[in-house]
Amino acid sequence: MTSVTAQHAAELSQGAEQLGVSLSESQHAQLLAYLALLIKWNKAFNLTAVRNPDEMVSRHLLDSLSVVPHVAAAGDNWLDVGSGGGMPGIPLAIMFPERQFTLLDSNGKKTRFLTQVKHELKLANLEVIHSRVEGFTPAQPFSGICSRAFSALEDFANWTRHLGDGQTQWLAMKGIHPDDELQALPDDFQLSATHVLKVPGCQGQRHLLILRRLV
Structure with a gap:
């Protein structure tokens, strides 16, 4: 954990408090352990474009935690599509140990990293799938499907x-409000809600769009 500093730990605590997200001691420790693995593996695996560890608390951990209230209000079986380095799926799995999270990515290096995180952090509620999303068929529809810059x-x-139904919530984490993308939304999907996310330490706009499928 030499790559994670006391400053990172304090920034995580303060940022979570500003977000209104309560972290237990074990959750705080797990999030920092995840950050340490991300910093270590990113040097060789190019998991994220953010190269500076001092930016990772805000741009990865706190950004992922910003959707905690919206995940809390939804169901128990979640899919993180194009999970990459594990955002937001791994922080959410740490925050909701009683819920199931599936992290899907088509990049083998990234899924190897995610599998390593699962084992090292002992996240029993986490499943890692190496697949293209179009070729993935789950046993049952997910109650929530999230993506971040996917x-x-x-x-x-x-x-x-094909991974959800009329009860599923689709959570899309975006930067600026994607007006053009909303115009191109398929006819059987509708925008259910839009939330402005205030992420401590993050410059620029952050938005969460919640979609529903009409079936």
Whole structure:
């Protein structure tokens, strides 16, 4: 954990408090352990474009935690599509140990990293799937499907429609409000809610769009 500093620990505590997210001691420790693994593996595996560890608390951990209230209000079986380095799926799995999270990515290096995180952090509620989203068929529809900087909304909806049903919430984490992408949303999807996310330490706009499928 030499790569994670006391400053990172304090920034995580203060940022979570500003978000209104309560962290237990074990959750705080797990999030920092995840950060340490992300910093270590990123040097060789290029998991994230954020190269500076001092930016990772706000841009990865706190950004992921910003959707905690919206995940809390939804169901128990979640899919993180195009999970990459594990955002937001791993922080959410740490925050909701009683819920099941599936992290899907088509990049083998990234899924190897995610599997390593699962084992090292002992996240029993986490499943890692190495697959293209179009070729993935779960046993049952997910109650929630989230993505962070994965694709345009039209593609997000089209590629994942077979993974949910009328009860599913689709959570798309975006930067600026994607007005053009909303215009191209498939006819059987509708915008259920939009939330402005205030992420401590993050410059620029952050938005969460919640979609529903009409069936």
